[in-house]
Amino acid sequence: xPRPRKPASPLRYFNSSPEVIxxxxxxxxxxxxxxxxxxxxxxxxxxxxxxxxxxxxxxxFEPMLAADIRSVSVE
Numbered sequence: 479x480p481r482p483r484k485p486a487s488p489l490r491y492f493n494s495s496p497e498v499i500x501x502x503x504x505x506x507x508x509x510x511x512x513x514x515x516x517x518x519x520x521x522x523x524x525x526x527x528x529x530x531x532x533x534x535x536x537x538x539f540e541p542m543l544a545a546d547i548r549s550v551s552v553e
Contacts, residue, residue, distance in 0.1 A: 492535075498525055502532050503539050 492499060498520070505516050513529035520527055 494525075494527065494531075498527075499535050499539060500543065502527070503536050503543055506532060506536050507540060507543070 502516055502520060505511060505519065506513065511519070513532050516532045517527060517529040
């Protein structure tokens with residue numbers, strides 16, 4: 479009997495960890511900060527990424543993360 483497969487993570491092809499991606503997107507969504515402000519904040523924590531990378535992550539993962547937030551807040 480074959481084992482059921484876990485759904486593949488959409489974050490699997492990125493060099494950064496999923497936690498960094500989630501944090502960057504959530505900072506951009508929750509607070510009135512610019513992409514460059516997010517870049518500077520992450521740099522202070524030792525994470526060197528470009529503001530364009532944050533924009534790419536936001537465009538790609540914001541709907542998925544918003545759905546996660548909604549499902550957690552409903553429970």
